[in-house]
Amino acid sequence: MKSALTHLPVWARRSPLRHWLLIASLSSSLAVAEVRMWTDVSGRKVEAELVMMQGEFVYLKTQDGKTHPFPLTRLSADDIALARRLTPPAPSGVAAARPVNLTLEQAAERLDRVVEAHLKAKGIKPNPPLNDEQFVRRLYLQTVGRIPKYEEAMAFIADKDRNKRAKLTDQLLTSPGHTSHLFNYYADMLRLKTRVSEYISGAAYNRWVKQAVAENKPYDVMVREMMTASGNTQTNPAAGYLLRDSGMLLDNLSVTSQVFLGTDISCAQCHDHPFDDWTQKQFYHLAAYFGSTRSAPDYGMLKQGLADRGLAWRDNLTLVAEADKFQPIDPLVKPAVQRFLHASAHHITENPKSVMKLPHDYQYKDGTPGEVVEPKVLFGNAPDLTKFDNRRAAFAHWLTADDNPRFAITVANRLWKRAFGRAVVEPVTDVNDLSTAAIPGLVQLLGEEMKRLRYDIREFERLLYRTRAWQRESSLVSIAPGASYDFPGPLLRRLTAEQIWDSVLTLILEDPDYFNGQRDYTEWEKLYSMDRGTVTGKELTERYAKLVELSSKDGGLFGWPREDESMRPSGSPLYIDPRIKAWRLYGDVLVRASEITQPTGGGHLLRNLGQSDRELVDASVMTGSVPISLALMNGRGSQVITKPGSRLMNVVDQHKADGPKVEAVFLSILSRLPSPDERSAAYKTIRQGGKNGFADVAWALLNTREFLFVQ
Structure with missing residues (x-):
């Protein structure tokens, strides 16, 4: 047929x-x-x-x-x-209209009904509920990106309050650790870099993203600000989104579509998509919204801006020559000074005379090379261009509008994956075909909840963690490529590189969040804010000298100062570096992953553990490997954890008897009490190792798969 x-x-x-x-x-x-x-x-x-x-x-x-x-x-x-x-009624658990007055419990119940109805229909038994030990560890890792401290785990397990899970969730979601952990997720998604290129700093933009997370700025507002920002990152940090791909707006548009629309149109940038309906002309129609936008230095626009103020543009060569007269510049340094000037010229500008044209090698019958293309959206309702200052603003409105069929679904699908280890629709960067959804109707309901909550990410997280589905034991299964997952519970998954690093810090330091927000790049970045109509050779000389000074003092924008071993106390590899007011372990600076240069340099433990190089969207790696095992077994961090003076050993020393000491080690590392067999094995190790026996037990637990995975 x-x-x-x-x-x-x-x-x-x-x-x-x-x-x-x-x-x-x-x-x-x-x-x-x-x-x-x-x-x-x-x-x-x-x-x-x-x-x-x-x-x-x-x-x-x-x-x-x-x-x-x-x-x-x-x-x-x-x-x-x-x-x-x-029109028939909506499927069970999915409301046709968006309720506006649901309590958190009612909203969580709606999600659970959809999941549980699906499991029942397929004859799948949900995983058992988490016990308190499992819950407290998972919640800390999920919300603040680290394992709980000994006292935190003990306090929660001993608490008899029936609402203790909800209370702890609320507490952690408003803590500095949550800001740090969610920033790490955004950093991977948005490809955040402290040093975008030789010319461009991403520090102000990164700080802006972190502040947006801290103040719980609505996600749609945050995205609109990134899409519409003009100027440079010193005056408007949100401009860093477009400057991240300076001079490559078409590449940036491909990323925008993947991240915020769950639509991969990158192939259509060069040719009609081979496996989908997106055409190259459709890509250029969408790109036409950015036809007048410039993210690389547009000297014509910058000069015009100065002319409007009655000032003349002062070019690089003229300024460097003037600075050389004021104070002679080493010929080998002059190129660096010119690059410094070039960096200060990076702005997001709009040139109304510019238009988007089809590429010179366009080969399809529906257009000709060099043909001007008008802005058109891929789906949904096209914005009225007459209502906006420029086309980019119109694009931002369409992108984040409630009636855009992809925006809310895409971010909701992403956050579900972050909580459960698997998205309802995979991959999160290409959700074109909702017929592949693991549970019918769930992703639509998640999108409706995101809109109902007005893109409040913290509240959406609170909703997910309140569900029975999330509070079930993990599934120890491997999902074959192309296969779906039915969500009897979250998937067992390895900790991210940042979670491992921050958890190790938790076992070494009394307060892993002590340094959060302490490193301020403002003074450093102000040096790039030069008014090219008034800057003089003298001012340029002074600014560049200050740049060199700051780089020498604290590593500047792109790193930390080299370790000065004379500052290290005799016999103690762990000490405070007075220059940066941060703990150091040999050469490593012990601060949360979110406070380190984004991304860390090659060879750093974070990179060895799978931190992304921030070239591709969501490129972090969470698979196991021999280098990861060796890094944890033999790394300096694991060695210090088991040495006197670490937080873990301090906790152990608070107890006198062997039994409580062993319990302290297990609760500190695995957030649970030992089983009878584990307790017996620990006592045997202590008898054989004497005083070092507790360190041996701790080292063994650190190198278990249980420590490396979200249970």
């Missing part, structure tokens, strides 16, 4: 909207559904049954069992009226 899909109109077969599919099984129990002929405004017909209406789309199930979204605007008036009259 010929597939009914062959009868679909061309606009339905070719449009990328065909990927906004609902799982066909959603309609399998709808008694009102019947097969009938549907007609579009051009008279083309398709035989299908109505599944549901959602927003501006009607979902029709064709005879081949597939469900397709049809824009209401393309259906005949009679069919639109019929669809509205026959």
Whole structure:
């Protein structure tokens, strides 16, 4: 029998909207559904049954069992009226309209009902609930990115309050550790770098992202500010998003689409997508919203800006020559001074005369090389350009609008993966086909919750961690490529590089958050804010000298000062470096991963553990390897953890008897008490090792898989 899909109109077969599919099984129990002929405004017909209406789309199930979204605007008036009259109720657990007054418990219950109904339908038994020991460890790792301290684990386990889980969640989500940990996630997603290039600093932008997390700025507001920012990062730090890919706005657009729309159109930048419906012309239509934007130094616009103020532009060579007269510059240093000047010229500007054109090698019949393209969106409702100051502002409005069918779903799907180890729709950068969703209707419900909460990321996290689904034991399964996961509980997964690093800090230092926010790049970055109409050779000389001084004093923007071994106390590898007021362990600076240069340099433990180099979106690695095992077994950090003076050994020394000492080691590292067999093995190790026996027990636990994984 010929597939009914062959009868679909061309606009339905070719449009990328065909990927906004609902799982066909959603309609399998709808008694009102019947097969009938549907007609579009051009008279083309398709035989299908109505599944549901959602927003501006009607979902029709064709005879081949597939469900397709049809824009209401393309259906005949009679069919639109019929669809509205026959629209069946939404699937169980998914509300057709967005409730606005749900309590947190009611919202969590809605999510759990969808998950549990799916498990029941498939005959899958949910994983057992977490006990308190498992919960406290998972919650600390999930919210603040580190294991709980001994006292924190003890206090929670001993607490008899029925609401203690909710209270601890609320406490941790508003702590400095949460800011640090969520920043690490954004850093991987947004490819944050302290040093973007030889010319561009990312420090101010990174600080802006961290501040946005700390103040819980709504996600849609944060994204709009990044998309619409102009100027440089010293005057408008959000401009760092576009300056991250200075001079490569098309590449930046590909990243934007992946990160915020869950739509991978990167192939279409050079040619029609081989596996999807995106065409190269569609890519350029979307890029036309940035046709007038410049992210590399646009000297013409900068000169015009000065001319409007009655000032003349002072070029690099003239300024360097003037500085050389004021104070002779070593010929080998002059290129560096010129690069310093060039760096100060990086601004996001708008040139209204610029337009987007098809590339010179464009080869398709729907356009010609060099043809001007007008801005068009990929899906959803196009913004009215007359209502915005520029096209980029219109793009930002469309991107973050509630009626954009991808924005809320994409971030909600991302955060579900962050909490459960697996997204509802994989991969998170390409959610075109919702028919691949692991649980029908769940990702739509998550998107609705994100909008209901007005893109409050902290509140959305609180919702996920309140669910029964999240508070179940992890599944010890390996998901084959292309296979789905049914979420009887979160997936067992390895700690991120940052979680391992920050957990090691927790076992060494009394307060792993002691340095958060202490390193201030403001003075350093102000040096780049030069008014090119008034700056003099003398001022340039002074600014560059200050740059050299700061770099020498604290490593400047791109690192830390070299270790001065004369500052290290005799017999103690762990000490405070007075220059930076931070703990050092041999050469390593012991601060949270979020406070270190982004990303760390090659050879640093964080990179060995899988921290991303920040060249690609979500490029961190969380698989095991021999170098990772060796780094933990033989690294300086694990050696110091088991030495007198570390936080762990201080906790052990607080107890007199061997039993409490052993319990302190287990609670500090694994957040649980030892089993009888483990206790017996620990006592044996202590008898054989004497005073060093407790250090041997700690070292053994640090090198277990249990320490390395989120249970």
